[in-house]
Amino acid sequence: MKTDEICVVGVGYVGLIQAVGLASFGLKVTCVDLDPAKIDMLRRGVPPIFEAGLEEALRQAIDRGLIGFSTDIAEAAAAPLYFVAVGTPTSERTGNARLDYLEAAVSGIAAVAPPEAVITVKSTVPIGTCAALQARLDRDHPEKLLAIVSNPEFLREGTALHDFFNPERIVIGGASRPARERVRKSYAGFEERGVPVIESDTFTSETIKYAANAFLATKVTFINEISDLVETVGGDIDEVARGIGLDSRIGPQFLKAGPGYGGSCFPKDTLALATIGRRHGVQQQIVETVIRINDSRRFHILKRIEAAMGDKLSGKRVAVLGLAFKADTDDVRDSPAVEIVHALLEEGAAVRSYDPVAKLTVKHRGYRQCETIAAACEGASAVLVATEWGEFRTFDFTAVEEAVERRYIFDMRRIVDIKAPWARRWDIERIGSPLIRASG
Numbered sequence: 382m383k384t385d386e387i388c389v390v391g392v393g394y395v396g397l398i399q400a401v402g403l404a405s406f407g408l409k410v411t412c413v414d415l416d417p418a419k420i421d422m423l424r425r426g427v428p429p430i431f432e433a434g435l436e437e438a439l440r441q442a443i444d445r446g447l448i449g450f451s452t453d454i455a456e457a458a459a460a461p462l463y464f465v466a467v468g469t470p471t472s473e474r475t476g477n478a479r480l481d482y483l484e485a486a487v488s489g490i491a492a493v494a495p496p497e498a499v500i501t502v503k504s505t506v507p508i509g510t511c512a513a514l515q516a517r518l519d520r521d522h523p524e525k526l527l528a529i530v531s532n533p534e535f536l537r538e539g540t541a542l543h544d545f546f547n548p549e550r551i552v553i554g555g556a557s558r559p560a561r562e563r564v565r566k567s568y569a570g571f572e573e574r575g576v577p578v579i580e581s582d583t584f585t586s587e588t589i590k591y592a593a594n595a596f597l598a599t600k601v602t603f604i605n606e607i608s609d610l611v612e613t614v615g616g617d618i619d620e621v622a623r624g625i626g627l628d629s630r631i632g633p634q635f636l637k638a639g640p641g642y643g644g645s646c647f648p649k650d651t652l653a654l655a656t657i658g659r660r661h662g663v664q665q666q667i668v669e670t671v672i673r674i675n676d677s678r679r680f681h682i683l684k685r686i687e688a689a690m691g692d693k694l695s696g697k698r699v700a701v702l703g704l705a706f707k708a709d710t711d712d713v714r715d716s717p718a719v720e721i722v723h724a725l726l727e728e729g730a731a732v733r734s735y736d737p738v739a740k741l742t743v744k745h746r747g748y749r750q751c752e753t754i755a756a757a758c759e760g761a762s763a764v765l766v767a768t769e770w771g772e773f774r775t776f777d778f779t780a781v782e783e784a785v786e787r788r789y790i791f792d793m794r795r796i797v798d799i800k801a802p803w804a805r806r807w808d809i810e811r812i813g814s815p816l817i818r819a820s821g
């Protein structure tokens with residue numbers, strides 16, 4: 382490896398995008414991941430995740446000879462710059478983010494890295510983590526003068542490559558100015574385009590990441606509560622959202638009412654922030670309330686479905702359209718759709734699901750994954766739209782009218798076309814709206 386090369390450790394949703402993105406700038410990137418199956422796929426140019434544009438970008442990087450893959454960190458032994466993007470999942474015991482993957486990765490890097498190498502933490506980590514890692518490196522490898530830099534990631538799944546190439550800001554935290562500078566240089570192209578760069582200490586940069594996610598989760602939770610109100614008092618939640626979102630102080634994004642936030646980040650990061658607050662005696666009351674409201678939302682949805690189905694789900698068949706936590710991704714981590722599938726099965730319902738890309742590994746007599754919307758709807762007493770995939774927006778439910786047991790849709794994403802001719806023949810209930818009965 383040449384000394385101007387970069388090593389990315391942990392090539393999941395974040396690391397792989399980072400690696401492919403940096404390679405597209407002409408930088409030479411070595412990717413290291415513990416998972417041999419993932420590395421094997423990547424070597425063959427096959428992305429282990431579903432993400433728009435990723436396959437093409439990966440193949441280009443391979444063809445240009447700018448990206449390599451390994452399960453062995455020693456193969457990246459001369460890199461002056463490392464990016465670490467390993468998972469930091471919730472600890473069941475503490476509620477905080479687990480750091481064992483990160484600590485193992487940083488120890489592995491420190492053992493092989495050349496002197497003065499920079500280890501950049503892209504993983505989302507509890508405030509104080511980077512300072513603690515720096516202290517550990519200074520103690521265990523004093524002769525190497527290794528530097529930790531915090532560089533949180535803000536990409537969204539489903540638009541990850543687009544977000545990598547169009548960041549709204551770059552945050553670089555670290556005690557060492559030359560180390561921050563080295564990370565900053567790898568993003569030079571963005572800065573030339575006017576993307577703001579925030580340089581700070583690591584406490585600030587780690588807090589920015591948690592505060593951003595907690596704020597967005599709060600915004601979603603706020604509109605969901607207003608949506609509950611609209612369901613009862615009347616009105617249209619999408620118009621309410623538009624009406625407030627046009628106020629530039631509020632902004633239009635993250636005001637789509639739905640089943641509650643999910644995914645691998647918001648639930649984990651809000652919980653971690655609340656835990657960090659408590660640990661430091663500074664309770665984050667807004668975030669704690671947001672978590673509580675969001676957690677109870679799935680129960681609220683289930684109650685509405687139960688009420689519409691005559692209070693008994695046992696023995697009934699439900700079609701669930703969508704499994705991913707949102708559209709355009711295959712990620713099912715903390716997916717509201719998946720939680721609803723589990724809840725329905727627990728209530729004794731039989732569930733058939735369909736998702737264009739996401740797959741579930743649930744083994745249950747009452748559960749079947751289908752290859753088409755029509756197959757999922759076969760014999761259903763309720764059709765639940767759980768993820769906002771484009772094909773559900775345009776689907777003509779005339780095609781399944783004869784196949785279903787009852788023409789009833791519960792739309793958790795407010796995307797089915799209620800103005801379409803077929804919609805008059807169905808009972809349609811949506812988050813944020815009262816039941817619209819079939820008009821014949």
Ligand SMILES: NC(=O)c1ccc[n+]([C@@H]2O[C@H](COP(=O)([O-])OP(=O)(O)OC[C@H]3O[C@@H](n4cnc5c(N)ncnc54)[C@H](O)[C@@H]3O)[C@@H](O)[C@H]2O)c1
Binds near residue numbers: 391467504506537
């Ligand atoms: N997914 C997102 O949208 C997103 C966005 C911003 C930030 N983040 C944060 O980035 C981090 C990574 O998230 P992700 O979704 O990419 O996770 P992921 O689970 O998709 O990928 C993590 C990868 O790290 C590998 N790994 C674990 N320990 C390793 C080690 N010691 N050496 C080498 N590889 C190792 C795993 O095999 C896995 O492939 C998390 O902290 C997350 O909170 C995620």
Ligand SMILES: O=c1ccn([C@@H]2O[C@H](COP(=O)(O)OP(=O)(O)O[C@H]3O[C@H](CO)[C@@H](O)[C@H](O)[C@H]3O)[C@@H](O)[C@H]2O)c(=O)[nH]1
Binds near residue numbers: 650
């Ligand atoms: O108006 C909205 C917007 C989002 N959501 C839900 O909120 C969750 C998160 O959505 P989104 O933010 O689009 O997806 P993520 O890929 O989880 O991205 C978030 O989490 C990442 C990991 O930290 C950050 O990098 C991103 O900036 C941050 O948006 C999902 O369940 C969405 O369905 C809504 O219900 N209504």
